[in-house]
Amino acid sequence: MSSRLPGFSSAWKRFSSTSTFTAKSVPSKTHLHKPIPDEAFPKGYALNGVHCGVKKDPTVLDLAVILSTSPNPTSAAACFTRNTFKAAPVVVSQEVLDKSAGRVRALVINSGCANAVTGKQGTEDAWAMVRATDALLDPKPTGNETLVMSTGVIGQTLPISKIVSGIQASTSLGSGFAAWERAARAFMTTDTFPKLRARTFTLGGKQFHMAGMDKGAGMIHPNMGPPHATLLGCIMTDAAVSHRSLQSALTYAVDRSFNSISVDGDMSTNDTIVVLANGAAYPEAVEIDEHTDQATYEAFRDELTSFAQNLAQLVVRDGEGATKFVTVSVDGAASYEDAHKIASRISTSALVKTALYGEDANWGRVLAATGSIPLSTPLDPTRVSVSFIPTDGGGPLPLLVNGEPENVDEARASEILSAEDLEVRVELGLGNESAKYWTCDFSYVRI
Amino acid sequence: MSSRLPGFSSAWKRFSSTSTFTAKSVPSKTHLHKPIPDEAFPKGYALNGVHCGVKKDPTVLDLAVILSTSPNPTSAAACFTRNTFKAAPVVVSQEVLDKSAGRVRALVINSGCANAVTGKQGTEDAWAMVRATDALLDPKPTGNETLVMSTGVIGQTLPISKIVSGIQASTSLGSGFAAWERAARAFMTTDTFPKLRARTFTLGGKQFHMAGMDKGAGMIHPNMGPPHATLLGCIMTDAAVSHRSLQSALTYAVDRSFNSISVDGDMSTNDTIVVLANGAAYPEAVEIDEHTDQATYEAFRDELTSFAQNLAQLVVRDGEGATKFVTVSVDGAASYEDAHKIASRISTSALVKTALYGEDANWGRVLAATGSIPLSTPLDPTRVSVSFIPTDGGGPLPLLVNGEPENVDEARASEILSAEDLEVRVELGLGNESAKYWTCDFSYVRI
Known part of the structure; x- marks a missing residue:
């Protein structure tokens, strides 16, 4: 008996005939990580991934710095976890975004420690990461222009001096595949491959670029190392987009991508998706805005949505135990x-x-x-x-x-x-x- | 790294040190089925469980009939699934309960086929089960006085002639442990033991009884036989309770028992919990009613809640793979x-x-x-x-x-x-x- 269709007994018997069960092996997903040509990445970004010491293994990257080097203004938007227990980096990033009115030029991410449920110390540490990264920006910002993300253990404070030293040492930033890949690797926790994608798209006859990386959710096994389920992602584009329209587009895109995947069904204290738009593709860039040019805005929004779906789907494909x-x-x-x-x-x-x-x-x-x-x-x-x-x-x-x-x-x-x-x-x-x-x-x- | 507490490494290592994993064996739950003295069961009920042929194996029971033989009026109340796709027995039982104004004396249950997503034929079959069981009642009812429950395969129609023959043959009904146990066994699908409990309780210095049975939910394994997750339960008491107060008490109890267990988190098309109160404990029984005697009503409601919790907890304990x-x-x-x-x-x-x-x-x-x-x-x-x-x-x-x-x-x-x-x-x-x-x-x- 089963609620399968009549006549499905043969497929069924494979699973019901014995009380022990030979599990299918989970296929390797590493072929999903592929080289990307340097010219596919958006202009005006400098980045790196390093080992700063949050994780023990010195060969494993745990800190990424991403800077916009565009001469044009850079807009930022973000979608944060709706969990009541927001980790310090979430609270701090939200404040930076609000106070800067969406003008943010940098992003810093560490893996290995989530800086969640860490009280006042946690907030101070997240601000320290912001300030250290702000100092790498040229020209120097008047306020704070860095968003911060952390993923890893809950309830432990960051080794903040190691992280700040790591940020301060991040002077040799690159802009090609190698640099993007190092940043993507620094995001990883239980992911089996770095989740990095790039694409070229056209708006009004002009070419733009978009690149992004994320890290995955589904860790539902008691015997896995890190039992956190944080979803982090960032997307950088060299299109110019006003802050408010970038936020509208991201909210729309996240609803249809990162909020439309299920690996384990939980929502972590740290979930964050960030988008930066720096206008570096063209010196004379005019910012896309939904109120001045609806059609171009919607075309951009749909590109962002489709790209976010690609990134989100990588997380599902890398779901622990998924076949x-x-x-x-x-x-x-x-x-x-x-x-x-x-x-x-x-x-x-x-x-x-x-x-x-x-x-x-x-x-x-x-x-x-x-x-x-x-x-x-x-x-x-x-x-x-x-x-x-x-x-x-x-x-x-x-x-x-x-x-x-x-x-x-x-x-x-x-x-x-x-x-x-x-x-x-x-x-x-x-x-x-x-x-x-x-x-x-x-x-x-x-x- | 993990979100465990600092210092939890030793407990953790047991699960993280290797990539393969020796699973704990699931303990047997059959010790949870125990004999119950005959005198613990409520008076005025006659019941049986038989094999009528829904299931192939002739040694497996698949049909239960439960009749109230009380000279006093019998009240009934029920809580049904909130799933939009209600199986035929749910729709039919709801109608019987409404039309009889809560005066119902019988219950018929089959396992092996859920009679769900079966269209008009399904509704006719559920009514056929009601009528065949009504015919066993003495005195004969003027309207319908039987509630019906089914559990098993979805999308297949019942072998209704076998079921009706089984009901018609159910003339040798008993009232002791053996009869109750056979009825409880006829409920079972993937349950590893019959879930039967009884208790004696006191209201206003008088002794009453309550007995009940249920069947379980948690089937979350692709290699298990029947992949349905229906929760069925019934509770019979020899206290006298007005229909409306029986319904209030059951709604309160179900919220705190069957609606407060989680095995697989899904809600089936067939979930049904029924309670009958036949007043057979005392010939001169006056019905308990919340509007005439709040204190006695609440004492009864709390007994029902605590008993429903016991039954519901048995389902959790028998959750497939639960340790x-x-x-x-x-x-x-x-x-x-x-x-x-x-x-x-x-x-x-x-x-x-x-x-x-x-x-x-x-x-x-x-x-x-x-x-x-x-x-x-x-x-x-x-x-x-x-x-x-x-x-x-x-x-x-x-x-x-x-x-x-x-x-x-x-x-x-x-x-x-x-x-x-x-x-x-x-x-x-x-x-x-x-x-x-x-x-x-x-x-x-x-x-």
Whole structure:
């Protein structure tokens, strides 16, 4: 018995016939880190990653400094964790962003210690990191122009003198792939590869660049080293964007990227995504603003969103123990918020995630997750459809159509489910709004 | 690095020193099923459990019938799943309860097939079960007086003729332990033992009885047989209680019991908890009602709540792969709802549950979960404390006091964490409201 489709017994038996279980091996993800040509990176940034001593192993990088060297003004925007227990770097970065009215030229990140639940000392240490990095800026800032991020152990104070020394020694900054890669490596905690991407894009016939890095979430194993789940990311572009429009664009992008991934379903004290826009691509840069040129703003916003989705998806792919990358699409919702809520619920359901790991075409679990949250427009069970979308170019495989179970082609379902990438699509039949979420399977095993 | 407390390295190393991992074996739970003396069961109930053929194995029971034989009126109340996709038995039971104004004398349950997402046929089948069971009642009812529950595969129709034949053949009903146990066994799907309990209680100097059974939730393994997560339970008492007060008492009790356990965090299409009160303890029974005798009502409500908690806790203890039984207490909240929300968030956090499995004193994860949901009264991080409460009679072990990490006795923490039962207590410092949740660990293992 199972809530699988009738006739799914053969796929099922592989998982139910014995009480012990041979787990699938988790595929290596290191091929996802690739060299990027120097010219793909945005102009006007200097950066580095070093070992300053937060981590014990001297070969492991733990501190990154990123400076804007653009002659044009640099805008910054950020999205911070909504957790009530905000770590010191979050509180300090928020204050820097507010006081500078979004004019920020630097970013400093350490891994190995989260500087969270560290009281007054923690706040002082975060400010010390800001001031030390401010001092690297040319021209010298009048106020503070550095944002700070930390990831690692909770409840321990930073080895702040080591970090400040490391920042002060960061004078040999680079701007090519090697420098970006060192910065990305300094972000890493349990990540199995540095998550670095760059892209070239065109706005109004002119070429711009965007590069970014992030570090991952999903650490759900008691035997893993660092059991923190912080999501940090930064994106740098050489386009010129006004602060308020950069914030609008980032909020929109983060909602559809970093807020649309599920690895372990928790929200850390340190989660932070930052974007800098320095206008270095063109000396005569005029800042993009949604109120003066809506079309260009939206084009930029969509580039940022798509790029943020790429970075966020790397985190899902590197989810600890993940063997599958699953896109959950919810279509036909009455509002984006409803669609996003359902996509989130499905993506974080342990029952759905274990069914995906088991390669079980279990629309019952998808349906139960779909129906389990209150929405602004109530669902009509007779309008809901569920299908699998393969990544091999084939058409969708309907499992449930308007509330009625389909008689499914078992061989085809097994084929789709055995792939590393697949999409689960839920159609609500209530409107025209959609949302996507990216999740991985739970490689839960029986003991 | 980890978010564990400073000095926790020895406990930690057990889990981090190698990349492969020897999982703890899940302890057997069958000792939790014990014989119960016949006289502990409520008077005026006749019941049985049989094999009718929903399940293949003829030695496995799959159908239970429970009748009230009391000369006094029997009241019924129920709490149903809030999932939008309600299975046919849920819809039909709700209608029976409404139309009978809470006068219901029978209950029929099948396992092996959930009769969910089965369209019109499903509704007809659920009604057929109701009518066949109504026919067993003496005196014959004028309307319908049977509630129906199903659990098992989703999307398949019931073998209804087998079930109706099974009901019709259910004439040799008993009232002692053997009969109750057979009924409890017919509930089981992936449960490793029948979940049956009884108790004697006193109201106004008179003795009454209560007995109940439930079946469990936590099936989170792709290699388990039936991947449904339905929670079914029923409680029968020989006290006399008016329908409306029985419903008030059950709603209160379910909120604090079945709605306060977390095994896999999902809510099925079939979840149902039913209570019957038949007044059979005393021929001259006057119905307890909250509007005529508040004190007696509250005494009954509290008995029901405590009994429902016992039944609900059995489900947590039988959670698939669970090695620990953890009570999460949230105290000092401004409202019960806020306390319940936080307790729920902590109890369903994969990061918290894996830390418990890893016996890691990880207050960072507890704190992150605590801070991750919006509340009606916002938290003040400087007032939050976290402690572990041992089950060996020792005092609480504070981990975080008013937002500041404690210097913890490592040996004592290891002792507390290595026990099968423990309590995690979070004090918010905002008010006088409390809530408790019961959860198990996630025996997630690295592959």
